[in-house]
Amino acid sequence: MHDLARSAFDNRPGIHIAADGEFAGWRTWLRDSFESQTGPFWHRMEDDGSIRCAFRVEKKHLNGSGNVHGGCFMTFADYCLFAFAAPILQGPAVTVSFSSEFLDAARQGELVEATGEVTRAGASLIFLRGLLKSGERPLFSFSGTIKRVRRRGEPNGQ
Template sequence: MRETDDWGYASASLCAEGEFTGWRHWTQDPYETRSGPFYMKREDDGSYLSAFRAEPRHMNGGGFMHGGCLLTFADFALFAIATEELNGDHAVTLNLAGDFLGAVPPGALVEARGEVTRGGGKTIFVRGMVTGDGKPALSFTGIIRRLTRR
């Protein structure tokens, strides 16, 4: 992994206080920062876990997490899951699809885990699962396109 990249895990800011002390988050994406902030950490097995705590501002009119918030978090998780494959390169989401599986209440710990199902070139395929307090909330698949540096 490059230590001098602009977007990869190594460049993510380290959280120094609160529930997510020791986790990292990207500060270069104003929308994700305002929506979350969302956090990630590398697990002992080399995979990446993403998480955030569900707050009242993340809820819909029915009192459960808004589907748009779940999809925004899944989009963040795509890039966390693909950290090693991206190797610090810039990329964009080409496709993100999800199936809603269950409601997430306020206060829940929301987590995402997944895997790269195909990589090695400019196009990276990812699948994952978002849970709320350990219960399935959203299964997702996504396609990331690596960008050429100018």
């Protein structure tokens, strides 16, 4: 299964792989202009098949108090849902449910990383959960459900 997941992960459309810098070898999607403007957010598959996501906190990610804006955490966590599901997604999907808890603040310069998992995957719905951390410090927990969607004109079951 790991080889199939790796192949599905590596062959997702719209992927950009960083060639240099802190995130060399990490992937991001270029197809979502909101995430591209908010991020950059990155993801990679670890040797054990798990997915790790990350971003480096910049000034643009901060609220008026100098902490990462809650909306930035939520946007990043939504990005993570799709990264965690990437090895099993076979087409487009949308978020249908999202829940989160703010646990601690992050500041400019910190590396925010996310780990998570698919807790259940059905024919149309995929349930996931994750945790954002800076080092060992938990920042934000989240869970969500994404729904696989058909492309227009695509027959049922394909």
